[in-house]
Amino acid sequence: MMKKISTKLAMYFLAAVLIMESLLMAYLYNSMIDSRIQEEFQSILSRGNSHRDVLEDSYTEGTLNHIALMESKTETEVVITDENKEIIASSKDVSVGMRNLINDHPIEISRNGLLIESNWKEMNYLATVTEYNTGSEQGYVYMFKNTEPLRALIQKLNYHFILSGILSLIIIAVIYFLLSKILTSPLIKMKKATEDLTNGYFQVKLPELGQDELGELSSSIQKLANDLESIQNDRLEFLASVSHELRTPLTYIQGYTTVALREGLSEEKRNEYLKIIQDESGRIVHLIENLFELAKIDQNNFTITKQEIELCPLIQDVAGKVGPAFDRKNITLQINCPKGIPAFVDPLRLEQIILNLLDNALKYSEGNTVTKLTVSSTQEEKVRITVSDQGIGIPEDELQNIFKRLYRVEKSRSRGNGGSGLGLSIVKELVEAHGGSVSIVSKEEKGTTVEILI
Ligand SMILES: Nc1ncnc2c1ncn2[C@@H]1O[C@H](COP(=O)(O)OP(=O)(O)OP(=O)(O)O)[C@@H](O)[C@H]1O
Ligand SMILES: [Mg+2]
Known part of the structure; x- marks a missing residue:
């Protein structure tokens, strides 16, 4: 079964986004909870420490009651014991759990107090302890913080994280949908088009898709x-x-x-x-x-075998061949070829080219006219061969067609001359096979000039 490219892309995209998002979320989640718990610890710890300061300042029955009363109005609880861990004041009845914490904690306690319960997930209380010593009196101040509100808060956090997870899944689904619209549908159209082409149906119409x-x-x-x-x-x-x-x-x-x-x-x-x-x-x-x-020529293995030759003898040779035909029609053939022009061409093919051009000049000229064949070399180390006649010329709007195969200007006029309309196509193919170019200038009733650059 064909797998759509958009599905594949969406899969990769989905995997990448999910991995990234889970990492980010895990980090965020943990650090949020962490800092929240730290805050809670700090707050009860410093509260315990300040109670200790008050106690050390004035250790009286009144102060003890005052501290217990103050804490009974807050979310935290305080328990104050003497050095034998006998409770002497508390803001609330001491539960078994709290009692256990009071009984088993390390004896070494720094001046800043000590954390004695941090398991907020399972225990009911976070707890800290601070030691006081007034000189005559010694004991401990315990602070307890109910973990219930903390757990509720974290549950709320979980809920938000799950919500954003679902949201991002929805966004990915939307992106998948868009991707398949933007990517797949043109690809499918192109596939259909190429199938049409192989079936010989060429009228395909593909939409413009921009520059990508x-x-x-x-x-x-x-x-x-x-x-x-x-x-x-x-x-x-x-x-x-x-x-x-x-x-x-x-x-x-x-x-x-x-x-x-x-x-x-x-x-x-x-x-x-x-x-x-x-x-x-x-x-x-x-x-x-x-x-x-x-x-x-059309076959791809058509080759021309170029060689270095002197141009003029070849031109004279060709002129010699067609001379009698020109004489018979009483047309003067002027050859203008300065000696010593070299050319790198296939001589047989070049002869064919010139014969075709002279044949046209002869066919499409009246008697008592002049046909000139001129050879010169150009600056770019090319040779220029022009055949210029004073014949009937070619109408301007026909000029672009005359290199087409079997194309003749006014079929009737050249039929009498036996033309097939292939001569100039052959000339063009041969010149281009030499890496050259051919151009034509013509004026009706005045004459035609064909120029070849090789
Ligand atoms: N020198 C020219 N003067 C006037 N018309 C020309 C000349 N050369 C070509 N043409 C016009 O261009 C047409 C195409 O020329 P091309 O040489 O391809 O074919 P053709 O001469 O008719 O036939 P072929 O060369 O195959 O015997 C000719 O039919 C003719 O109408
Ligand atoms: Mg011809």
Whole structure:
């Protein structure tokens, strides 16, 4: 069975408080009773001593009676004996208990008197004795104090202590209740949320809990849920786009194959249709190659093997490959690469990056324009590669989307160019795998500049 964390906490708390409280209470209780008893002793002792002083001052029948009379009006009793412990005055009849105390006490008594009964719990009296000696007369003054009121008082004290014990138990119960409200309920909600996540339900909603550890845990779970949800949405969207991208050329191929197979078609027409079929299947191959490329990058074991190279020869090499295509479209390709710029990159990947950018510049530019490829080194020991064209440009509100997979500005306009919308996503992934960044600036009808920092 699951044990609630608040129960555990409350147990520890309860144990700690109880131990502390019992120690404190025991101390308080004992010291209160102790000091109370001490007070009583002191009071009867000093009373006995002062009776002795009076007796030593004037030992007469009158004084003896006076002392006995005085004590009969108080809560204490006095008994005065001669040296043979024969009673010569008393404020009250002497009981057996009192008599016993008078008979058996030590003979050694200091001037300040002596305690002869201190067992307040069981005996009826606390008692002290003081010796007097007038020169001619000797004897003892005994003081007795009834312990009954003392016991009543202590009983009252017990009652108060028990009451406060019960009160603190109630307070602990309340704290337990609050703890379980504050602690357990959000934890249970989070547990429920993670269970939902494992079951593939991502629309969890956790309450804001503030800045403490619980709050942080809660907001991390919330963030995880949101991330998972958007990953799932992206994946669904991506799959839908891929199916769509594949279906369109396949529909063309299917349609034109049927037409091309018709009897009595002129050789010329048939070739035209076959050309379309060739183009469309080429488009599918291109798309699948790119998708495959992205899938490889997505796998966590995708690695780039960097090496120290001279940048310009690589750039010239790439330019050489695409040169004829630029010539055919009558676009000037200007390479601006100062010699001796080293770079620490994966050459094959860098070639792929530049080919993609040049491919875009070529596809989205008209004839009689210039495309510039510029390489420079920055202060932070990085290299900057820019590809700048004078093409159709990208509308401003589309700029944030063009690095998304399968995203194309105005599907119809780039369809004619055979684009799949994966080129820039691949560029971005590859640049980021190099620890670099890519940015794009574009103006419609004016041109586009892509800048790469590695
Ligand atoms: N230099 C550019 N000038 C104008 N538009 C551009 C340029 N580069 C990219 N775009 C726009 O951005 C979209 C995404 O580019 P991306 O390279 O990712 O895909 P693509 O060129 O359509 O296809 P692919 O590169 O996979 O063959 C393009 O469809 C195009 O509309
Ligand atoms: Mg492209």
